[in-house]
Amino acid sequence: MRDALKRLTGESLVYGLGQVSGRAVQLLLVPVLTRVLTRDVYGVADLVLAYSQFVVLVLVFGMDSALVRFFYREPDREARRRMVTTSLAFRIAMAFPAALLLAWLATPLSGGLVGSSAYRKYVLIGASTLPFTLLVLFANDVLRVTFQPWKFIALNLVQTLTTGGISLWLVLHRGLGVAGVLYGKLAGDALTAVLGLVLTRPSLAPRGDRAVLTRMLSFGLPLVPASLAYGVVIASDRFFLQRHRGLAEVGVYAVAVKFFAVAMMGVSAFSLAFFPFAHERAQSADAPRLYARVLALYVAVASLGALVIGSFAPEALVLLVPPEYRAAAGPALVLTFAAVAYGAYYVACLGIQLSLRTPLLGATALGAALVSLVANATLTPRFGAAGAAAATLAAHVVLVALTYAAAQRVHPMPYRGGRLLLVFALALGLALAAQRLAPPGPRGWALKLAVAGGFVLAAWALGVGADRGAVARSRAADGIGG
Numbered sequence: 001m002r003d004a005l006k007r008l009t010g011e012s013l014v015y016g017l018g019q020v021s022g023r024a025v026q027l028l029l030v031p032v033l034t035r036v037l038t039r040d041v042y043g044v045a046d047l048v049l050a051y052s053q054f055v056v057l058v059l060v061f062g063m064d065s066a067l068v069r070f071f072y073r074e075p076d077r078e079a080r081r082r083m084v085t086t087s088l089a090f091r092i093a094m095a096f097p098a099a100l101l102l103a104w105l106a107t108p109l110s111g112g113l114v115g116s117s118a119y120r121k122y123v124l125i126g127a128s129t130l131p132f133t134l135l136v137l138f139a140n141d142v143l144r145v146t147f148q149p150w151k152f153i154a155l156n157l158v159q160t161l162t163t164g165g166i167s168l169w170l171v172l173h174r175g176l177g178v179a180g181v182l183y184g185k186l187a188g189d190a191l192t193a194v195l196g197l198v199l200t201r202p203s204l205a206p207r208g209d210r211a212v213l214t215r216m217l218s219f220g221l222p223l224v225p226a227s228l229a230y231g232v233v234i235a236s237d238r239f240f241l242q243r244h245r246g247l248a249e250v251g252v253y254a255v256a257v258k259f260f261a262v263a264m265m266g267v268s269a270f271s272l273a274f275f276p277f278a279h280e281r282a283q284s285a286d287a288p289r290l291y292a293r294v295l296a297l298y299v300a301v302a303s304l305g306a307l308v309i310g311s312f313a314p315e316a317l318v319l320l321v322p323p324e325y326r327a328a329a330g331p332a333l334v335l336t337f338a339a340v341a342y343g344a345y346y347v348a349c350l351g352i353q354l355s356l357r358t359p360l361l362g363a364t365a366l367g368a369a370l371v372s373l374v375a376n377a378t379l380t381p382r383f384g385a386a387g388a389a390a391a392t393l394a395a396h397v398v399l400v401a402l403t404y405a406a407a408q409r410v411h412p413m414p415y416r417g418g419r420l421l422l423v424f425a426l427a428l429g430l431a432l433a434a435q436r437l438a439p440p441g442p443r444g445w446a447l448k449l450a451v452a453g454g455f456v457l458a459a460w461a462l463g464v465g466a467d468r469g470a471v472a473r474s475r476a477a478d479g480i481g482g
Contacts, residue, residue: 029164029167029168029181030255030258030320030321031320031321032168032171032172033045033171033181034255034320034321034322034325035321035322036171036172037171037177037178037251038248038251039247039248039249039250039251039252039324039325040246040247040248040250040251041177041178041247041251042251042254043242043247043248043249043250043251043253043254044114044119044122044178044247044250045122045178045181045182045254046238046250046251046253046254046257047113047114047238047242047247047250048114048119048122048123048125048126048178048182049126049182049185050234050235050238051113051114051126051235052126052129052130052133053231053234053235054231054232054234054235055098055102055130055231056130056133056134056137057227057228057230057231057234058224058227058228058231059091059094059095059098059130059134060091060134060137060227061090061091061094061217061220061221061223061224062217062219062220062221062222062223062224062227062358063087063090063091063141063216063217063220064137064141065219065220065223065353065358066087066215066216066217066219066220067083067084067087067141067142067145067216068141068144068145069219069353070083070212070215070216070219071083071084071145072145078205080203081203081204081205082205082207082208082209082212083209083212083216084142084200084203084204084205085204085205085206085207085208086208086209086212086213086216087138087141087216088138088204088208089208090208090213090216090217091134091135091138092131092135094134095130095131095134095135096131098130099127099128099130099131100127102123102126102127102130103123103124103127103128106120106123106124106127107120109123110122110123113239114242115242115247121179122178122179122182125179125182125183125186126182128186129182129185129186129189129190131193132186132189132190132192132193133189133193135189135193135196135197136155136159136189136192136193136196138196138200139155139192139193139195139196139197139199139200140152140155140156140196142200142203143155143199143200146203148199151199154199155192155195155196155199158191158192158195159188159189159191159192160188162187162188162191162192163184163185163187163188163189163192164184164188165184166183166184166187166188167180167181167183167184167185167188168184169184170183170184171184219356219358220358222358222359222361222362223358223361223362224362225359225362225365225366226358226361226362226364226365226366227365228365228369229362229365229366229368229369230365230368230369230399232369232372232373233365233368233369233372233392233395233396233399234392236369236372236373236376236391237253237372237376237380237388237389237391237392238250238253238254238388239376240376240377240380240381240388241253241380241384241385241388244380244381244384245380245381245384245385249384249385251325252324252325252327252328252385253328253331253385253388253389255317255320255321255325255328255332256328256329256330256331256332256335256385256389257335258332259309259310259313259316259328259332259333259335259336260332260335260336260338260339262309262336263302263305263306263309263335263336263339263340264339264342266302266305266343267302267339267340267342267343267346270298270302270343270346271343271346274294274346274347278291278294278350282354288413288414289414289467289471291347291350291413291415292413292414292415292416292470292471292472293467293470293471294347295344295347295348295415295420295470296415296416296419296420296464296465296469296470296471297464297465297470298343298344298347299340299344299420299423299424299464300423300459300464300465302339302340302343302344303337303340303423303424303426303427303428303455303459304427304452304455304456304459305336305340306336306337306339306340306427306428306431307427307428307430307431307434307451307452307455308448308452309332309333309336310332310333310334310336310337310431310435311333311430311431311434311435311438311448311451311452312445312448313328313329313330313332313333313336313435314326314329314435315445317329317332327385328385329435330385330386330389330435331385331386331388331389332389333431333432333435334386334389334390334392334393335389335392335393337393337424337427337428337431338389338392338393338395338396339396340424341393341396341397341399341400341424342396342399342400344400344420344424345396345399345400345403348400348403348404348407348415349361349403349407350407350411350413351407351408351410351411351412351413352403352406352407352410352411354411355410355411357406357410357411360403360406360407360410361403363402363406364399364402364403364406365399367398367399367402368395368396368398368399368402369395371391371394371395371398372391372392372394372395375387375390375391375394375395376388376391378391379391404417414471414472415472416464416469416470416471416472419462419464419469420464422462423458423459423462423464426455426458427455430451430452430454430455431451433451434447434448434451435448
Protein backbone atom coordinates (compact mmCIF):
# COMPACT_ATOMS: atom_id res chain seq x y z
CA MET A 1 0.00 0.00 0.00
CA ARG A 2 2.84 2.37 0.76
CA ASP A 3 4.21 2.00 -2.77
CA ALA A 4 0.76 2.74 -4.23
CA LEU A 5 0.44 5.88 -2.10
CA LYS A 6 3.89 7.01 -3.17
CA ARG A 7 2.94 6.52 -6.80
CA LEU A 8 -0.28 8.50 -6.35
CA THR A 9 1.65 11.27 -4.62
CA GLY A 10 4.21 11.40 -7.40
CA GLU A 11 1.59 11.46 -10.13
CA SER A 12 -0.35 14.14 -8.26
CA LEU A 13 2.79 16.29 -8.08
CA VAL A 14 3.39 15.90 -11.80
CA TYR A 15 -0.20 16.70 -12.68
CA GLY A 16 -0.03 19.53 -10.16
CA LEU A 17 2.81 21.01 -12.15
CA GLY A 18 0.63 20.74 -15.21
CA GLN A 19 -2.25 22.42 -13.41
CA VAL A 20 -0.03 25.24 -12.17
CA SER A 21 1.27 25.83 -15.67
CA GLY A 22 -2.23 25.59 -17.13
CA ARG A 23 -4.11 27.71 -14.61
CA ALA A 24 -1.38 30.17 -13.73
CA VAL A 25 -2.77 32.54 -16.35
CA GLN A 26 -5.78 33.18 -14.10
CA LEU A 27 -3.45 34.36 -11.36
CA LEU A 28 -0.82 36.13 -13.45
CA LEU A 29 -3.46 38.39 -14.97
CA VAL A 30 -4.99 39.44 -11.64
CA PRO A 31 -2.44 42.15 -10.63
CA VAL A 32 -2.59 43.65 -14.11
CA LEU A 33 -6.30 43.47 -14.84
CA THR A 34 -7.40 44.75 -11.42
CA ARG A 35 -5.27 47.85 -12.05
CA VAL A 36 -6.33 48.59 -15.62
CA LEU A 37 -10.00 47.56 -15.36
CA THR A 38 -12.63 48.99 -13.05
CA ARG A 39 -14.37 46.58 -10.69
CA ASP A 40 -17.56 46.44 -12.75
CA VAL A 41 -15.68 45.77 -16.00
CA TYR A 42 -13.58 43.10 -14.30
CA GLY A 43 -16.84 41.64 -13.02
CA VAL A 44 -18.23 41.37 -16.56
CA ALA A 45 -15.19 39.36 -17.67
CA ASP A 46 -15.61 37.02 -14.71
CA LEU A 47 -19.30 36.52 -15.42
CA VAL A 48 -18.71 35.53 -19.03
CA LEU A 49 -15.95 33.10 -18.06
CA ALA A 50 -18.05 31.61 -15.25
CA TYR A 51 -21.03 30.99 -17.52
CA SER A 52 -18.72 29.54 -20.18
CA GLN A 53 -17.42 27.09 -17.59
CA PHE A 54 -21.01 26.09 -16.86
CA VAL A 55 -21.64 25.28 -20.53
CA VAL A 56 -18.39 23.31 -20.84
CA LEU A 57 -19.34 21.15 -17.85
CA VAL A 58 -22.57 20.15 -19.55
CA LEU A 59 -21.23 19.64 -23.07
CA VAL A 60 -18.64 17.09 -21.97
CA PHE A 61 -21.67 14.77 -21.48
CA GLY A 62 -19.75 12.68 -18.97
CA MET A 63 -17.42 11.40 -21.69
CA ASP A 64 -14.35 12.26 -19.59
CA SER A 65 -15.54 10.01 -16.77
CA ALA A 66 -16.63 7.31 -19.23
CA LEU A 67 -13.18 7.29 -20.81
CA VAL A 68 -11.53 6.76 -17.43
CA ARG A 69 -14.09 4.14 -16.43
CA PHE A 70 -13.81 1.93 -19.53
CA PHE A 71 -10.38 2.65 -21.00
CA TYR A 72 -8.57 0.09 -18.85
CA ARG A 73 -11.22 -2.54 -19.53
CA GLU A 74 -10.52 -2.60 -23.26
CA PRO A 75 -8.73 -5.80 -24.38
CA ASP A 76 -5.91 -4.29 -26.43
CA ARG A 77 -4.33 -1.08 -27.71
CA GLU A 78 -6.40 -0.91 -30.88
CA ALA A 79 -9.63 -1.15 -28.91
CA ARG A 80 -8.44 1.68 -26.69
CA ARG A 81 -7.57 3.79 -29.73
CA ARG A 82 -11.07 3.26 -31.14
CA MET A 83 -12.51 4.37 -27.80
CA VAL A 84 -10.45 7.56 -27.84
CA THR A 85 -11.48 8.30 -31.43
CA THR A 86 -15.11 7.68 -30.60
CA SER A 87 -14.89 10.12 -27.71
CA LEU A 88 -13.28 12.76 -29.93
CA ALA A 89 -15.87 12.41 -32.70
CA PHE A 90 -18.73 12.75 -30.25
CA ARG A 91 -17.26 15.83 -28.59
CA ILE A 92 -16.75 17.55 -31.93
CA ALA A 93 -20.30 16.67 -32.99
CA MET A 94 -21.63 18.32 -29.82
CA ALA A 95 -19.30 21.32 -29.60
CA PHE A 96 -19.87 23.15 -32.86
CA PRO A 97 -23.69 23.03 -32.95
CA ALA A 98 -23.72 24.19 -29.32
CA ALA A 99 -21.45 27.09 -30.19
CA LEU A 100 -23.74 28.10 -33.06
CA LEU A 101 -26.78 27.91 -30.79
CA LEU A 102 -25.16 30.12 -28.16
CA ALA A 103 -24.15 32.63 -30.82
CA TRP A 104 -27.73 32.75 -32.09
CA LEU A 105 -28.98 33.36 -28.54
CA ALA A 106 -26.26 35.89 -27.72
CA THR A 107 -28.60 38.88 -27.34
CA PRO A 108 -31.07 37.37 -24.85
CA LEU A 109 -28.28 35.59 -22.98
CA SER A 110 -26.25 38.76 -22.53
CA GLY A 111 -29.29 40.60 -21.21
CA GLY A 112 -30.45 37.81 -18.92
CA LEU A 113 -27.13 36.64 -17.53
CA VAL A 114 -24.72 39.56 -17.70
CA GLY A 115 -27.23 42.35 -17.24
CA SER A 116 -27.33 44.11 -20.61
CA SER A 117 -27.60 43.21 -24.29
CA ALA A 118 -24.69 45.60 -24.79
CA TYR A 119 -22.49 42.69 -23.74
CA ARG A 120 -23.62 40.57 -26.70
CA LYS A 121 -20.15 40.73 -28.22
CA TYR A 122 -18.64 39.04 -25.18
CA VAL A 123 -21.10 36.18 -25.36
CA LEU A 124 -20.22 35.71 -29.04
CA ILE A 125 -16.52 35.49 -28.21
CA GLY A 126 -17.28 32.98 -25.46
CA ALA A 127 -19.35 30.88 -27.87
CA SER A 128 -16.52 30.89 -30.43
CA THR A 129 -14.07 29.71 -27.77
CA LEU A 130 -16.24 26.79 -26.67
CA PRO A 131 -15.24 24.13 -29.27
CA PHE A 132 -11.55 24.77 -28.70
CA THR A 133 -11.92 24.57 -24.92
CA LEU A 134 -13.63 21.20 -25.28
CA LEU A 135 -10.83 19.93 -27.53
CA VAL A 136 -8.23 21.01 -24.99
CA LEU A 137 -10.12 19.11 -22.29
CA PHE A 138 -10.27 16.07 -24.56
CA ALA A 139 -6.50 16.15 -25.07
CA ASN A 140 -5.95 16.45 -21.32
CA ASP A 141 -8.24 13.45 -20.72
CA VAL A 142 -6.36 11.29 -23.21
CA LEU A 143 -2.91 12.24 -21.93
CA ARG A 144 -4.09 11.45 -18.43
CA VAL A 145 -5.53 7.97 -19.09
CA THR A 146 -2.50 7.04 -21.19
CA PHE A 147 -0.17 8.19 -18.40
CA GLN A 148 1.72 10.86 -20.37
CA PRO A 149 2.13 13.53 -17.68
CA TRP A 150 4.98 15.41 -19.34
CA LYS A 151 2.97 15.96 -22.50
CA PHE A 152 0.13 17.05 -20.20
CA ILE A 153 2.44 19.63 -18.62
CA ALA A 154 3.66 20.86 -22.01
CA LEU A 155 0.11 21.25 -23.30
CA ASN A 156 -0.99 23.26 -20.29
CA LEU A 157 2.15 25.37 -20.32
CA VAL A 158 1.49 26.33 -23.93
CA GLN A 159 -2.06 27.27 -22.99
CA THR A 160 -0.82 29.51 -20.17
CA LEU A 161 1.81 31.27 -22.23
CA THR A 162 -0.38 31.90 -25.25
CA THR A 163 -3.51 32.88 -23.36
CA GLY A 164 -1.66 35.08 -20.88
CA GLY A 165 0.61 36.71 -23.41
CA ILE A 166 -2.10 37.49 -25.95
CA SER A 167 -4.51 38.70 -23.26
CA LEU A 168 -1.96 41.10 -21.79
CA TRP A 169 -1.02 42.43 -25.22
CA LEU A 170 -4.64 43.04 -26.18
CA VAL A 171 -5.53 44.66 -22.85
CA LEU A 172 -2.41 46.76 -22.30
CA HIS A 173 -1.35 47.67 -25.83
CA ARG A 174 -4.61 47.57 -27.73
CA GLY A 175 -6.86 48.78 -24.91
CA LEU A 176 -9.52 46.13 -25.55
CA GLY A 177 -10.51 45.59 -21.89
CA VAL A 178 -12.89 42.67 -21.38
CA ALA A 179 -12.77 41.82 -25.08
CA GLY A 180 -8.99 41.52 -24.81
CA VAL A 181 -9.29 39.00 -21.98
CA LEU A 182 -11.82 36.94 -23.92
CA TYR A 183 -9.97 37.14 -27.25
CA GLY A 184 -6.84 36.03 -25.41
CA LYS A 185 -8.61 32.93 -24.16
CA LEU A 186 -9.99 32.24 -27.64
CA ALA A 187 -6.55 32.42 -29.22
CA GLY A 188 -4.89 30.45 -26.44
CA ASP A 189 -7.45 27.65 -26.50
CA ALA A 190 -7.40 27.47 -30.32
CA LEU A 191 -3.62 27.06 -30.47
CA THR A 192 -3.61 24.62 -27.57
CA ALA A 193 -6.37 22.55 -29.19
CA VAL A 194 -4.25 22.10 -32.32
CA LEU A 195 -1.25 21.06 -30.22
CA GLY A 196 -3.47 18.71 -28.20
CA LEU A 197 -4.61 16.90 -31.33
CA VAL A 198 -0.98 16.51 -32.41
CA LEU A 199 0.05 15.10 -29.03
CA THR A 200 -2.85 12.65 -28.91
CA ARG A 201 -2.52 11.52 -32.53
CA PRO A 202 -0.85 8.17 -31.58
CA SER A 203 -3.89 7.36 -29.44
CA LEU A 204 -6.35 7.84 -32.31
CA ALA A 205 -7.63 5.15 -34.66
CA PRO A 206 -8.86 5.62 -38.26
CA ARG A 207 -12.47 5.25 -37.13
CA GLY A 208 -14.63 5.06 -34.05
CA ASP A 209 -17.07 2.43 -32.86
CA ARG A 210 -20.81 2.94 -32.47
CA ALA A 211 -21.11 0.18 -29.86
CA VAL A 212 -18.36 1.83 -27.81
CA LEU A 213 -20.18 5.15 -28.05
CA THR A 214 -23.37 3.53 -26.79
CA ARG A 215 -21.51 2.05 -23.83
CA MET A 216 -19.79 5.32 -22.99
CA LEU A 217 -22.99 7.32 -23.25
CA SER A 218 -24.84 4.85 -21.05
CA PHE A 219 -22.32 5.74 -18.37
CA GLY A 220 -21.84 9.40 -19.23
CA LEU A 221 -25.34 10.70 -20.00
CA PRO A 222 -26.63 10.09 -16.45
CA LEU A 223 -23.84 12.45 -15.38
CA VAL A 224 -25.32 15.34 -17.40
CA PRO A 225 -27.89 16.23 -14.71
CA ALA A 226 -25.02 16.19 -12.23
CA SER A 227 -23.04 18.55 -14.46
CA LEU A 228 -26.05 20.84 -14.85
CA ALA A 229 -26.62 20.89 -11.12
CA TYR A 230 -22.96 21.51 -10.32
CA GLY A 231 -22.95 24.25 -12.95
CA VAL A 232 -25.67 25.93 -10.88
CA VAL A 233 -23.43 25.64 -7.82
CA ILE A 234 -20.46 27.34 -9.50
CA ALA A 235 -22.46 30.05 -11.29
CA SER A 236 -25.31 30.99 -8.95
CA ASP A 237 -23.06 32.98 -6.62
CA ARG A 238 -22.10 35.41 -9.41
CA PHE A 239 -25.69 35.45 -10.73
CA PHE A 240 -27.17 36.54 -7.38
CA LEU A 241 -24.34 38.99 -6.73
CA GLN A 242 -24.87 40.69 -10.07
CA ARG A 243 -28.61 40.92 -9.46
CA HIS A 244 -28.50 42.19 -5.88
CA ARG A 245 -25.14 43.93 -5.45
CA GLY A 246 -24.03 44.95 -8.94
CA LEU A 247 -21.06 44.25 -11.17
CA ALA A 248 -18.59 46.04 -8.89
CA GLU A 249 -19.27 43.50 -6.15
CA VAL A 250 -18.89 40.73 -8.72
CA GLY A 251 -15.47 42.17 -9.52
CA VAL A 252 -14.40 41.92 -5.88
CA TYR A 253 -15.77 38.40 -5.65
CA ALA A 254 -13.90 37.50 -8.85
CA VAL A 255 -10.65 38.18 -7.01
CA ALA A 256 -11.78 35.90 -4.17
CA VAL A 257 -12.57 33.19 -6.71
CA LYS A 258 -8.92 33.23 -7.79
CA PHE A 259 -8.05 31.81 -4.37
CA PHE A 260 -10.53 29.05 -5.12
CA ALA A 261 -8.59 28.56 -8.36
CA VAL A 262 -5.32 28.31 -6.44
CA ALA A 263 -6.77 25.64 -4.17
CA MET A 264 -8.27 23.87 -7.18
CA MET A 265 -4.82 23.51 -8.70
CA GLY A 266 -3.94 21.10 -5.94
CA VAL A 267 -7.39 19.51 -5.94
CA SER A 268 -7.31 18.98 -9.70
CA ALA A 269 -3.80 17.56 -9.53
CA PHE A 270 -5.04 15.02 -7.02
CA SER A 271 -8.22 14.17 -8.93
CA LEU A 272 -6.45 13.85 -12.28
CA ALA A 273 -4.09 11.32 -10.77
CA PHE A 274 -6.64 9.61 -8.53
CA PHE A 275 -9.29 8.42 -10.99
CA PRO A 276 -6.95 6.46 -13.31
CA PHE A 277 -5.08 5.24 -10.22
CA ALA A 278 -8.28 4.09 -8.51
CA HIS A 279 -9.90 2.41 -11.52
CA GLU A 280 -6.69 0.61 -12.42
CA ARG A 281 -6.64 -0.94 -8.90
CA ALA A 282 -10.36 -1.46 -8.45
CA GLN A 283 -10.09 -5.26 -8.60
CA SER A 284 -7.34 -5.63 -6.01
CA ALA A 285 -8.22 -7.02 -2.57
CA ASP A 286 -6.77 -4.13 -0.61
CA ALA A 287 -8.41 -1.42 -2.76
CA PRO A 288 -11.01 -0.37 -0.12
CA ARG A 289 -8.33 0.20 2.53
CA LEU A 290 -6.20 2.05 0.01
CA TYR A 291 -9.07 4.37 -0.95
CA ALA A 292 -9.77 5.07 2.73
CA ARG A 293 -6.15 6.00 3.35
CA VAL A 294 -6.17 8.25 0.29
CA LEU A 295 -9.30 10.09 1.43
CA ALA A 296 -7.96 10.64 4.93
CA LEU A 297 -4.59 11.90 3.73
CA TYR A 298 -6.24 14.13 1.15
CA VAL A 299 -8.58 15.77 3.69
CA ALA A 300 -5.74 16.41 6.14
CA VAL A 301 -3.26 17.79 3.59
CA ALA A 302 -5.82 19.79 1.61
CA SER A 303 -7.35 21.28 4.76
CA LEU A 304 -3.90 22.37 5.90
CA GLY A 305 -3.29 23.99 2.52
CA ALA A 306 -6.62 25.81 2.67
CA LEU A 307 -5.87 26.97 6.21
CA VAL A 308 -2.57 28.51 5.11
CA ILE A 309 -3.91 30.03 1.88
CA GLY A 310 -7.03 31.40 3.54
CA SER A 311 -5.39 32.83 6.65
CA PHE A 312 -2.73 34.63 4.58
CA ALA A 313 -5.25 35.94 2.01
CA PRO A 314 -5.14 39.53 3.39
CA GLU A 315 -1.35 39.67 3.00
CA ALA A 316 -1.57 38.25 -0.51
CA LEU A 317 -4.19 40.79 -1.55
CA VAL A 318 -2.04 43.69 -0.34
CA LEU A 319 0.61 42.56 -2.82
CA LEU A 320 -1.68 41.60 -5.69
CA VAL A 321 -4.56 44.04 -6.02
CA PRO A 322 -5.53 47.68 -5.43
CA PRO A 323 -7.22 48.59 -2.12
CA GLU A 324 -10.76 48.50 -3.57
CA TYR A 325 -10.47 44.73 -4.09
CA ARG A 326 -9.12 43.79 -0.65
CA ALA A 327 -12.53 43.02 0.81
CA ALA A 328 -12.11 39.74 -1.05
CA ALA A 329 -10.02 38.30 1.82
CA GLY A 330 -12.92 36.84 3.81
CA PRO A 331 -14.71 35.25 0.86
CA ALA A 332 -11.37 33.96 -0.43
CA LEU A 333 -10.81 31.97 2.76
CA VAL A 334 -14.24 30.38 2.60
CA LEU A 335 -13.86 29.50 -1.08
CA THR A 336 -10.55 27.70 -0.53
CA PHE A 337 -12.38 25.31 1.79
CA ALA A 338 -15.11 24.86 -0.81
CA ALA A 339 -12.37 23.62 -3.14
CA VAL A 340 -11.18 21.15 -0.50
CA ALA A 341 -14.71 19.78 -0.19
CA TYR A 342 -14.94 19.35 -3.94
CA GLY A 343 -11.76 17.28 -3.93
CA ALA A 344 -13.25 14.97 -1.30
CA TYR A 345 -16.23 14.52 -3.62
CA TYR A 346 -13.97 12.84 -6.18
CA VAL A 347 -13.10 10.08 -3.71
CA ALA A 348 -16.60 9.86 -2.24
CA CYS A 349 -18.20 9.28 -5.64
CA LEU A 350 -15.85 6.43 -6.54
CA GLY A 351 -18.20 3.78 -5.11
CA ILE A 352 -21.04 5.08 -7.26
CA GLN A 353 -18.86 4.91 -10.37
CA LEU A 354 -17.59 1.43 -9.60
CA SER A 355 -21.14 0.18 -9.12
CA LEU A 356 -22.25 1.87 -12.38
CA ARG A 357 -24.98 3.78 -10.50
CA THR A 358 -24.11 7.15 -12.02
CA PRO A 359 -27.71 8.49 -11.96
CA LEU A 360 -27.21 8.84 -8.20
CA LEU A 361 -24.65 11.56 -8.88
CA GLY A 362 -27.37 13.62 -10.54
CA ALA A 363 -29.54 13.33 -7.44
CA THR A 364 -26.76 14.33 -5.06
CA ALA A 365 -25.72 17.25 -7.26
CA LEU A 366 -29.34 18.38 -7.46
CA GLY A 367 -29.44 18.52 -3.67
CA ALA A 368 -26.31 20.68 -3.67
CA ALA A 369 -27.77 22.95 -6.37
CA LEU A 370 -30.93 23.50 -4.33
CA VAL A 371 -28.85 24.39 -1.28
CA SER A 372 -26.81 26.78 -3.43
CA LEU A 373 -29.89 28.55 -4.78
CA VAL A 374 -31.59 28.86 -1.41
CA ALA A 375 -28.44 29.94 0.40
CA ASN A 376 -27.49 32.47 -2.28
CA ALA A 377 -31.02 33.89 -2.38
CA THR A 378 -30.93 34.25 1.42
CA LEU A 379 -27.36 35.32 2.12
CA THR A 380 -26.12 37.21 -0.95
CA PRO A 381 -28.59 40.15 -0.87
CA ARG A 382 -27.71 40.80 2.78
CA PHE A 383 -24.01 39.94 3.01
CA GLY A 384 -22.80 40.38 -0.57
CA ALA A 385 -19.61 38.54 -1.50
CA ALA A 386 -19.27 37.01 1.97
CA GLY A 387 -22.77 35.55 1.68
CA ALA A 388 -22.07 34.20 -1.80
CA ALA A 389 -18.92 32.48 -0.56
CA ALA A 390 -20.75 30.96 2.41
CA ALA A 391 -23.48 29.67 0.10
CA THR A 392 -20.89 28.12 -2.21
CA LEU A 393 -19.16 26.39 0.71
CA ALA A 394 -22.47 25.08 2.03
CA ALA A 395 -23.37 23.66 -1.39
CA HIS A 396 -20.03 21.89 -1.73
CA VAL A 397 -20.25 20.39 1.76
CA VAL A 398 -23.77 19.14 1.02
CA LEU A 399 -22.57 17.72 -2.30
CA VAL A 400 -19.90 15.67 -0.54
CA ALA A 401 -22.20 14.58 2.28
CA LEU A 402 -24.98 13.38 -0.03
CA THR A 403 -22.57 11.66 -2.39
CA TYR A 404 -20.78 9.97 0.50
CA ALA A 405 -24.05 8.66 1.92
CA ALA A 406 -25.27 7.39 -1.46
CA ALA A 407 -21.96 5.73 -2.32
CA GLN A 408 -21.77 3.97 1.03
CA ARG A 409 -25.15 2.40 0.36
CA VAL A 410 -24.30 0.98 -3.08
CA HIS A 411 -20.58 0.25 -2.71
CA PRO A 412 -19.40 0.55 0.92
CA MET A 413 -15.86 1.64 1.69
CA PRO A 414 -14.04 1.71 5.05
CA TYR A 415 -14.03 5.51 5.24
CA ARG A 416 -14.00 7.39 8.54
CA GLY A 417 -16.32 10.14 7.40
CA GLY A 418 -17.14 11.56 10.82
CA ARG A 419 -13.52 11.93 11.81
CA LEU A 420 -12.59 13.54 8.51
CA LEU A 421 -15.46 16.01 8.83
CA LEU A 422 -14.04 16.97 12.22
CA VAL A 423 -10.61 17.55 10.66
CA PHE A 424 -12.13 19.74 7.94
CA ALA A 425 -14.24 21.76 10.39
CA LEU A 426 -11.26 22.26 12.70
CA ALA A 427 -9.13 23.63 9.87
CA LEU A 428 -11.93 25.97 8.76
CA GLY A 429 -12.49 27.28 12.29
CA LEU A 430 -8.77 27.84 12.86
CA ALA A 431 -8.41 29.63 9.54
CA LEU A 432 -11.31 31.99 10.28
CA ALA A 433 -9.91 32.76 13.72
CA ALA A 434 -6.39 33.32 12.39
CA GLN A 435 -7.50 35.68 9.62
CA ARG A 436 -9.73 37.75 11.90
CA LEU A 437 -7.72 37.84 15.12
CA ALA A 438 -4.07 37.84 14.08
CA PRO A 439 -2.45 41.29 14.24
CA PRO A 440 -0.83 42.73 11.10
CA GLY A 441 2.86 42.30 10.48
CA PRO A 442 5.39 39.66 11.55
CA ARG A 443 3.60 38.90 14.82
CA GLY A 444 0.47 38.02 12.90
CA TRP A 445 2.40 35.90 10.42
CA ALA A 446 4.02 33.95 13.25
CA LEU A 447 0.64 33.41 14.88
CA LYS A 448 -0.88 32.11 11.65
CA LEU A 449 1.99 29.68 11.16
CA ALA A 450 1.60 28.55 14.76
CA VAL A 451 -2.09 27.91 14.13
CA ALA A 452 -1.17 25.80 11.09
CA GLY A 453 1.29 23.87 13.24
CA GLY A 454 -1.40 23.29 15.84
CA PHE A 455 -3.67 21.85 13.17
CA VAL A 456 -0.94 19.45 12.06
CA LEU A 457 -0.55 18.22 15.65
CA ALA A 458 -4.31 17.78 15.99
CA ALA A 459 -4.54 15.81 12.74
CA TRP A 460 -1.63 13.63 13.86
CA ALA A 461 -3.32 13.02 17.22
CA LEU A 462 -6.47 11.91 15.37
CA GLY A 463 -4.36 9.43 13.42
CA VAL A 464 -5.57 10.39 9.96
CA GLY A 465 -2.22 9.47 8.43
CA ALA A 466 -2.34 5.88 9.68
CA ASP A 467 -4.74 2.98 9.41
CA ARG A 468 -6.09 3.52 12.91
CA GLY A 469 -7.39 6.94 12.03
CA ALA A 470 -8.01 6.55 8.32
CA VAL A 471 -9.61 3.12 7.93
CA ALA A 472 -12.70 1.82 9.71
CA ARG A 473 -11.21 -1.52 10.70
CA SER A 474 -14.49 -3.13 11.68
CA ARG A 475 -15.56 -2.80 8.05
CA ALA A 476 -12.19 -3.27 6.43
CA ALA A 477 -11.91 -6.74 7.87
CA ASP A 478 -14.63 -8.12 5.61
CA GLY A 479 -13.21 -6.37 2.57
CA ILE A 480 -16.17 -4.11 1.92
CA GLY A 481 -15.41 -1.26 4.30
CA GLY A 482 -18.74 0.54 4.47
